[in-house]
Amino acid sequence: MIEAVIFDWAGTTVDYGSLAPVIAFKKAFKNAGIEISDEEIRKDMGMAKWDHIGKILELADVKQQWQAKYSSLPSEDDRKKIYSNFQQSLIHYLKESTELKSGVLKTFNYLKEYGINVATTTGYTAEMMNVVENKAAENGYTPDLVVTSEDVNNQGRPSPAMIQFIMDKFHIDDPSKVIKVGDTLVDIKEGQNAGVKTVGIVEGSSLMGLSQIEFDELDTEQQVEKRNKVKREFESANADFIIDNIYDLVQIIEYLNESMGKKW
Missing domain, CATH: 1.10.150.240 (Putative phosphatase; domain 2)
Known part of the structure; x- marks a missing residue:
């Protein structure tokens, strides 16, 4: 699982x-x-x-x-x-301004309910992350492990070093039991270099590059067009899965667990 x-x-x-x-x-x-x-x-x-x-x-x-x-x-x-x-x-x-995206807490609570470890990697420094992490915690998002490149001799993404560090801390030997979720092609490359499953997130992503207000002001056809453009970029990077919203990750996890023979 x-x-x-x-x-x-x-x-x-x-x-x-x-x-x-x-x-x-x-x-x-x-x-x-x-x-x-x-x-x-x-x-x-x-x-x-x-x-x-x-x-x-x-x-x-x-x-x-x-x-x-x-x-x-x-x-x-x-x-x-x-x-x-x-x-x-x-x-x-x-x-x-460090606001949680929609669906983050719901997804985080699901993961914790089923005993799944939650960690993070980033392009931010430890000093930057201290600000972000504290703001996120105020809103209830508290990952088990927050890692920066400073924890791995400045080996930043797309190096797999941060993911490998996390797997070691969680005592996980099998990369197929790990999912990396990100909004950039560098995130996907990082996950691929570590041999873990990769998930690209579409809405609110850096690849889309729109604020919440800008996206919401688009008509339905324009929103679909923007989503499809980002999906094509993730597809070109060979992401294992592509989701619109972070809570769609739940379906991916349940699918992977079933394929590994573990049903809840």
């Missing part, structure tokens, strides 16, 4: 649309005089933020802007300065 579910945070269980890091990235780069788009940011969303900033600095358009403004390419010191600005912006924003 399924023994553990590992969730991502922003875009999966909190922060519908994964808006906080996008805002912080834009502000940090704007402070350096560089304009970046949502699409450029979301391309590698889910990575450790230091690595993510490195990816953005490698973009051709960013290099061109940097060269035009500073007559040189960004240095390691430049990367450190942007990272520092990003951290300050993100932590400020997280303190203001």
